[in-house]
Amino acid sequence: MQVTGDEAPTQPPDPTRSVAAAARREQIIAAAVAVLAESGYGRTTFERIRQHAGISSTRLISYHFGTRDDLMEAVLIDVALQAQRAIATRVAEARTPTEALTARIEAQLGWIAEHPAAVRAMYEISMNARDAAGALRYGVEASAEANVADLEPILAAGQRTGEFRAFDTVLMALTLKSAIDAATVRLTRPPRLTLDECIREITGLALRATRRDP
Amino acid sequence: MQVTGDEAPTQPPDPTRSVAAAARREQIIAAAVAVLAESGYGRTTFERIRQHAGISSTRLISYHFGTRDDLMEAVLIDVALQAQRAIATRVAEARTPTEALTARIEAQLGWIAEHPAAVRAMYEISMNARDAAGALRYGVEASAEANVADLEPILAAGQRTGEFRAFDTVLMALTLKSAIDAATVRLTRPPRLTLDECIREITGLALRATRRDP
């Protein structure tokens, strides 16, 4: 994802080569997430990030990330990967597709509840970052795909083991994603539900929707 | 030292005094709505609005609306009032609370379906406009209140006539609002529903939720 060539600042550091650079990047990304969540995309300037990160110069940001757009992309990728990893870890512990489905829902809702700022930051970026032509850079489609990509295999596995009934796995994945999104909103906006209520609600729905007809 | 108000070089002209001024204001607001919907809040600059409106100078915008924030507020109010009026008109034709409730839902969903740009513009403003301190100027609460304000009287009226059962009218109004919001999303994002399906869904839900137990 690193830009090479002309656009990059002098000496773009290879993040994989140096732990110090990686740490700096993490520090800056964390600050960017906080500012995005608190102040919104439009007010997330290098200067505000600099203040929040407690570093001396905004130059340090462009040194590590290049342009503002590059930084935003780095934040988006970083946060998405973190979420993905957290969820994948918990799903990996499941022994059956049913458990996996439950774990997946719990993990996602749990992660969202635990990282409201990160979620908000992703939202700000995906709703505001635009390319030169003015089109949204990270459209709804992209995030939809991302959220569905790991759900569909679980459903397919469940059908293979016979735990789940026959249905279109892509469509079901999309439906579950929508349900989770709806529940997510209920975590933050009235009529509010607690995390446990959300999880219970969605897992109940998912299990009923996928289980073999008796 | 000019003897003018605080917000503009010459105070925004009294819209009742001049039809020309009112027309200009409408023209600019319409352009602002279009730009907001197409380019997002951050890229909705005076210059872009000027182009879209086909007027000669951005000065004309600040002349009529004062600051950018003032313009955004004017857009928000204008659009909200328009929606409110359209809905109120249709609700006013209803003869019973039940009819009013149905009309209210149909009218709102209908208006949303017919004015996607306006809806998007309101969304952009409410999600991005911030005050000097950095706080969202038109929080979720504000729009919630607005959307609920005309719903609650209908419910109360239904209870008085005995058509509706006993329930907390505020809570029920909020619940219905949430349901409508959810349906709204289904108009634009998969799994998609048609306007008619949305209306049927929500009115069915509302009627069942409010009617007297048999």
Place this chain on the structure above:
Amino acid sequence: MQVTGDEAPTQPPDPTRSVAAAARREQIIAAAVAVLAESGYGRTTFERIRQHAGISSTRLISYHFGTRDDLMEAVLIDVALQAQRAIATRVAEARTPTEALTARIEAQLGWIAEHPAAVRAMYEISMNARDAAGALRYGVEASAEANVADLEPILAAGQRTGEFRAFDTVLMALTLKSAIDAATVRLTRPPRLTLDECIREITGLALRATRRDP
């Protein structure tokens, strides 16, 4: 040549509409010419121009001209037009093609000798201004064409009147241009010639090259 639309600063002033704006533009262009001649293209910054023009803010420059490239183009056009006009005026006074040819050479060499800064400024721009792709924006070809455009009609007219012999007018125009360019160099670099010497040299050459064979 005025950029319209997005790239323009707020309220690009129409230079034809206001004498004040035209005066400001002239003032800024004059300062730009001086800085270009003195400091070269790379050091011709808004700030240096601002100082030289004795104006308060660099913003005034971008207000009137837009981007730096736009300014440079404006300078180039302005200077070229000025030269063109000065030359055309003197050529217009000529009664015969022979006189016109002489006048043309005298006028161009005279203008160059009188406006060394302007000549240098044009040179700096044409040798340094590049487009986004990195290619020279105002190639040698462009200036060659410009310098030849008014020469060729004179030659053609002389052939019609019978004062000049038969030759390819385009080729002859190019040749004369080359001779003038060479003479120009001799005005500034050793072995140096005076303006009068240059004029005598080139007009002598031109007249001999074009006159009817006896």
Place this chain on the structure above:
Amino acid sequence: MQVTGDEAPTQPPDPTRSVAAAARREQIIAAAVAVLAESGYGRTTFERIRQHAGISSTRLISYHFGTRDDLMEAVLIDVALQAQRAIATRVAEARTPTEALTARIEAQLGWIAEHPAAVRAMYEISMNARDAAGALRYGVEASAEANVADLEPILAAGQRTGEFRAFDTVLMALTLKSAIDAATVRLTRPPRLTLDECIREITGLALRATRRDP
């Protein structure tokens, strides 16, 4: 507090000590020449040179050459020496001053025709490099002197042997230099001449100008 010289963090390594360092320097100079010729002085940044040279970091450039100005000077000197050497070698083969004069002209024009990028690079540097005060660092005078320095001895020798007539050798050298410069332009810009034509032209001129009157 490092005990180093003024210009670089660690003093530019002694080129005689290490062949590796010399090779690096050559590599970087070659890249710089290419970038100068292609992109012009203003766009010849460390980053672009780095890309062109295929090295990892711009730091390597400043390590070997110090500042940007130092690099440019190194390029200028390197290219000039190369040209000088090529020309001197061919002149050394001549047995008489007349042969030497011919060889000198042929060699210079030949070198120019064979190394357009190097010629262009020298030109870019000499026309753009400036000192802190803003004055051209390598003025026209400098290059004139350089080009004349080896011409004058040839002429003087010819006078001593009696092959050449009496004339002011410095003035004649300058004149010949001007003629060569003019021919150089004719290699690249219309009305164009081939290399052979140029050589014939200039050598013809030179021999006629210097030979004893019969």
Place this chain on the structure above:
DNA sequence: CATGAATGAGCGTTCATTCAT
């Protein structure tokens, strides 16, 4: 009702350079 002219503040970006190993 409309416009022209001017302006200040802030932002991202670029570039060479320096301090460390």
Place this chain on the structure above:
DNA sequence: CATGAATGAACGCTCATTCAT
């Protein structure tokens, strides 16, 4: 011999806004 990390300074540009008519 080479590199990584950091940094300061300057620049062009954008935007909303204000002072005049």
